Amino acid sequence: MPIIKGGKRDQEIKIRVTQSEKDQLNELKTQVSLAVWLRELGLNAKSIERADPELVRAIGRIGSNLNQIAKYVNTKKEVDVNVLSTVNRIESLLIEVINQYRNDKNAG
CATH class of the missing domain: 1.20.58 (Methane Monooxygenase Hydroxylase; Chain G, domain 1)
Structure with a gap:
């Protein structure tokens, strides 16, 4: 079992998607688990700076x-x-x- 940095994951985030969106996400994922892929994608994302x-x-x-x-x-x-x-x-x-x-x- 992988080591989790920062303690046990006990918080949950829910999002709603259509069946089509879910299918699309499952096709795009690069991890076995959609949840793992989404978490890594979000935590490693670079924020987009607003233009002047x-x-x-x-x-x-x-x-x-x-x-x-x-x-x-x-x-x-x-x-x-x-x-x-x-x-x-x-x-x-x-x-x-x-x-x-x-x-x-x-x-x-």
Whole structure:
């Protein structure tokens, strides 16, 4: 019998699932027991950090600008130097934001 860290497991957590969900979980499990697999999955999970709301808004604005550029290009069927320059600048800014985010994550 395996050694249980932290004492005897005497607490119970109940969840409700449909038969389809239960079947799907049983297909996905990597342990003999569904309960063991779910416990290990939950206890070893990494929490998902919420994104900075200002960053989300900034990326949304960039997406909106890209949509406007795409509409312009599709209407005119050509790309002028200003449009290409703007797209290149947006790409550079996005790469900069992604790299900064990665650096912040690695530092913290």
